[in-house]
Amino acid sequence: MVAGFPPELVTFFHDLRLHNDRAWFTANKERYERDVLEPAKEFVLALGERLHPIAPGVQADPRVNRSLFRIQRDTRFANDKTPYKTNLGVWLWEGVGPRMACSGFYLHVEPPTLMLGVGLYQFSDALLEAFREAVLSDVYGPALDEAARKVTAAGPYSVDGRRWKRVPRGYDKDHPRADWLTFGGLYAGLELPIPPVFHEPGFAAFCAEHYRKMLPLHTWLRELTERA
DSSP states (O other), X not given: OOOOOOHHHHHHHHHHHHSOSHHHHHHTHHHHIIIIIHHHHHHHHHHHHHHTTTOTTOBOOOSBTTTBOOSBOOOTTOSOOOSBOSSEEEEEEESSSOGGGSEEEXXXXXTTEEEEXXXXXXXXXXXXXXXXXXXXXXXXXXXXXXXXXXXXXXXXXXXXXXXXXXXXXXXXXXXXXXXXXXXXXXXXXXXXXXXXGGGSTTHHHXXXXXXXXXXXXXXXXXXXXXXX
């Protein structure tokens, strides 16, 4: 059983925030691999096992650019030219299509904060159109309302993905579900201080329990992507 993440992970990201340059990272690459990357690979596999009963098709691939986001930042079009992310990102997905076009389960660790999320951050153009059709459907629209209600009733989870202030042109702004039409993605999430269990064997189970409570939104999205 994976023993959670070591306290040294928190220390590493604290130090990286103070020394975010290639020379420092190169000198401390062994720390990154030992204290961040290797525990993250073990966590992906442990979490995949925990999620399989509720998401049988979940993809838990402990490679960088699969379930693990790379630590290098893409600075080509960014004002911030620091070369490294000061967080750990983990992504397990379920559904057809490319990994970032599917709904899934996200972990974001940026000391001193932990964030757990479920859903799809940004719709493709084709999926956005399918989402809007589903919102207006007499079947799938009420099911979305119910899924969101179940998630927010299950705990301190937020549901978001709003991208526009107004209902897009061509849609009825007075429709009872018009607010969903301002969304460009759909996800539920919880942000909290890093808990003690982060460093303990029960951390994968801790995450899986939160994901289970947010599962209705994931299920609705997975079915949407299968229909689209």
